[in-house]
Amino acid sequence: MPVPVPRQRAIPAVESGQAQAAFPGSGPSQEGARRTEAPDTDVPCTETPAGDSAAERISPAATATAISVTGSAGAPVAAGPAGVPAPAGVHTTLTLLVIEDDPGGSTVVPELRDSAGKPIRVRTARNLTEAERLLTDDVHCILLDLALPSPGRVEDNDDELAVLRHVLELAPRHAVLALTASGDAERGTEAVRVGAQDYLFRDELDGRLLSRAIRYAVERKRSDTAERRLAEGRVRAQENRRLERGLLPTPLLDGSSLHFAARYRPGRSRALLGGDFYDTVRTPDGTVHAMIGDVCGHGPDEAALGVELRIAWRALTLAGLCGDELLGTLQQVLEHERSDDEIFATLCTVDIAPDGRRAGLCLAGHPAPLIARPGRPAQLLPYDNNGPALGLLPGARWPRMQVELGREWSLMLYTDGLIEGRVGESGERLGQDGMVEMVRRQLAEGLRGEQLLRAAVNEVRELNGGELTDDVAVVLLDRVA
Numbered sequence: 166m167p168v169p170v171p172r173q174r175a176i177p178a179v180e181s182g183q184a185q186a187a188f189p190g191s192g193p194s195q196e197g198a199r200r201t202e203a204p205d206t207d208v209p210c211t212e213t214p215a216g217d218s219a220a221e222r223i224s225p226a227a228t229a230t231a232i233s234v235t236g237s238a239g240a241p242v243a244a245g246p247a248g249v250p251a252p253a254g255v256h257t258t259l260t261l262l263v264i265e266d267d268p269g270g271s272t273v274v275p276e277l278r279d280s281a282g283k284p285i286r287v288r289t290a291r292n293l294t295e296a297e298r299l300l301t302d303d304v305h306c307i308l309l310d311l312a313l314p315s316p317g318r319v320e321d322n323d324d325e326l327a328v329l330r331h332v333l334e335l336a337p338r339h340a341v342l343a344l345t346a347s348g349d350a351e352r353g354t355e356a357v358r359v360g361a362q363d364y365l366f367r368d369e370l371d372g373r374l375l376s377r378a379i380r381y382a383v384e385r386k387r388s389d390t391a392e393r394r395l396a397e398g399r400v401r402a403q404e405n406r407r408l409e410r411g412l413l414p415t416p417l418l419d420g421s422s423l424h425f426a427a428r429y430r431p432g433r434s435r436a437l438l439g440g441d442f443y444d445t446v447r448t449p450d451g452t453v454h455a456m457i458g459d460v461c462g463h464g465p466d467e468a469a470l471g472v473e474l475r476i477a478w479r480a481l482t483l484a485g486l487c488g489d490e491l492l493g494t495l496q497q498v499l500e501h502e503r504s505d506d507e508i509f510a511t512l513c514t515v516d517i518a519p520d521g522r523r524a525g526l527c528l529a530g531h532p533a534p535l536i537a538r539p540g541r542p543a544q545l546l547p548y549d550n551n552g553p554a555l556g557l558l559p560g561a562r563w564p565r566m567q568v569e570l571g572r573e574w575s576l577m578l579y580t581d582g583l584i585e586g587r588v589g590e591s592g593e594r595l596g597q598d599g600m601v602e603m604v605r606r607q608l609a610e611g612l613r614g615e616q617l618l619r620a621a622v623n624e625v626r627e628l629n630g631g632e633l634t635d636d637v638a639v640v641l642l643d644r645v646a
Contacts, residue, residue, distance in 0.1 A: 260286040264296045265310040275372035306340040306379045333360045340386035417446040424643040428618035432463045432636045439636030440467035441580045442475040451519030454482045457578040458512040488565035496555045509556035521644045526566045530554030535577040573646040582637035586629035
């Protein structure tokens, strides 16, 4: 909702920070005296004995926040706009909004100064309606009189802190100081529990005490906000990881003699899923179906689309579809689910016969798999009949090629993230030829299964000189005689 713009009005002396007197009875009580004994500094000392005031109970996190807003010379720096730290070395004038039912009568705000001796600006409001108009982004702290009449809702009649709750809803990003009657510590403590940063006694204020309370409240609010955002970020990250982990495929190979291994590395930082996807299932007739694909792009939308295509592929495969019919249906799914008409996906599908000696291969704009057999160098499967990527050409066709696998073999399916990494200072791509030579060498070293995939991905990363920017997925199926 847009922030209300305050109406044009005469600026009273209290708003300029030049008013003199405090609220009635400016002499501090024992509690107020305790709160003013500590050195007048923006950074609370952790050795200060705990008292009744929330200013004395400031947490180490709040102390760290206060330290973080000091200038280059070590002088404390005032807070920036509500919820936003001021740039290092830049002093921002604090602004206080006083909400009191008689600010123009016998009570005026004392002269307030920040830690640098600069006057604190003061705005005054007679009621919540006027306070809402004056509550702009440059206000850092609110001083609220708890004796102010409630907003008038029937359900609030028995709630002594209804006005405070209303202000907290109105200004969730601002620090709030509760002003209560002398000796009413119970009500002040309850106000802090509800959400205020501190409470003060109306007839025990002086300028020094109120100035320090304002600064502490602003820093404490910033600290609380930072801690809350950090906690929310952690929870969100944990939920995302659990969700992504649940979306990773579980191969359905019960009853098959084939050995399965996979390696996955998303290009997005701290992600578990990328736009690459893969799956493997065995149908009741004994055929093993394997698939690997790549949605163009690297964001969460592409990752979600990859999951949708994988789940659709599994459902269609278990329903008996394969080859051109399967890919045509997947293209329809992609066209309906993609967020942009320019998004496409490459795909490689392999259906291995129950005897394990031959397979059908379909390529939709995807690199051909690599096959390794005993006594023969690893090589790529034929890719002459490679069809277009899904989502590029309406009504496209994808030929299904028959390939002979042999008695014993290893079949590696991969995405282009494995071959598009750079090689050394030359900046050239590794390419399919480079990948084939790399895998041949690793096979000669005796690497197999998960060890082979781990070594391949790690070496590609090392050749690139750091993390790969593209997603990488590799699937390995082995048949041992």
